[in-house]
Amino acid sequence: NRWRASILTLFPEMFPGPLGLSLAGRALRDGRWSLDTHDIRAFATDRHRTVDDTPAGGGAGMVMRPDVLDTAIGEVLAEGDARPLIYLTPRGRLLDQATVRTLAAGPGCVLLCGRYEGIDQRVIEARGMVELSIGDYVLSGGETAALVLLDACVRLLPGVMGAAESATEESHGAEGLLEYPHYTRPAEWNGRAIPEVLLSGHHAEIARWRRAESERITKERRPDLWARHEAKHGGAGGM
Numbered sequence: 099n100r101w102r103a104s105i106l107t108l109f110p111e112m113f114p115g116p117l118g119l120s121l122a123g124r125a126l127r128d129g130r131w132s133l134d135t136h137d138i139r140a141f142a143t144d145r146h147r148t149v150d151d152t153p154a155g156g157g158a159g160m161v162m163r164p165d166v167l168d169t170a171i172g173e174v175l176a177e178g179d180a181r182p183l184i185y186l187t188p189r190g191r192l193l194d195q196a197t198v199r200t201l202a203a204g205p206g207c208v209l210l211c212g213r214y215e216g217i218d219q220r221v222i223e224a225r226g227m228v229e230l231s232i233g234d235y236v237l238s239g240g241e242t243a244a245l246v247l248l249d250a251c252v253r254l255l256p257g258v259m260g261a262a263e264s265a266t267e268e269s270h271g272a273e274g275l276l277e278y279p280h281y282t283r284p285a286e287w288n289g290r291a292i293p294e295v296l297l298s299g300h301h302a303e304i305a306r307w308r309r310a311e312s313e314r315i316t317k318e319r320r321p322d323l324w325a326r327h328e329a330k331h332g333g334a335g336g337m
């Protein structure tokens with residue numbers, strides 16, 4: 099029962115793409131997760147393999163047909179399969195690290211990648227799809243969004259990240275703060291020195307400095323995250 103991702107797409111050749119390389123690629127070859135892709139066009143029923151049609155009510159573009167999508171979904175999501183069916187769409191709830199953690203802790207996911215203007219509303223409702231967006235901008239298709247979601251999930255699967263790539267202290271963790279800045283050798287580069295405290299060997303002071311930097315950067319760059327952090331962890335006496 100390894101973590102399983104199934105992709106419904108008009109462009110199966112876009113997978114595994116970058117997920118076949120590096121951390122995710124090694125994990126895929128090691129069998130820590132699996133990926134299967136399904137060409138939506140294979141489920142079209144007419145001679146021309148039509149998957150889309152003009153929008154009801156008029157307007158530009160094309161809409162993906164509910165009947166073809168439903169057949170494709172039925173093929174992939176067997177009775178009793180507990181994986182969530184996710185439609186990637188700019189109209190969805192914004193993907194965040196909490197959602198990624200939840201998905202990674204589950205059995206996997208089925209991802210539906212839209213094209214054109216998107217898909218018929220009725221199949222979204224009939225199949226109880228979870229609608230997720232990867233950001234407030236519009237992509238030409240859901241495939242790159244699916245790659246982003248899978249990348250974020252796969253790195254959290256047990257055994258995928260070594261100690262070298264630990265997720266324990268990174269941005270968007272339990273505290274909801276952005277990460278502190280990193281430095282490495284040389285100690286001085288182009289007239290810029292590494293902050294002295296980091297070379298002091300004093301672990302408690304280093305931890306204090308990093309914490310302060312995390313808070314400063316979060317406050318400065320993401321007042322929205324800072325407000326949420328304060329509401330959850332702040333309060334009287336907090337910094």
Ligand code: SAM
Nearest residue numbers: 186187188212215216231232236237239240243
């Ligand atoms: N007409 C749609 C709208 O205005 O919301 C945009 C359709 S977009 C050109 C085509 C497909 O790309 C969508 O069906 C969706 O699958 C995918 N897509 C585009 N932007 C996305 C985003 N920010 N997050 C996730 N998927 C996205």
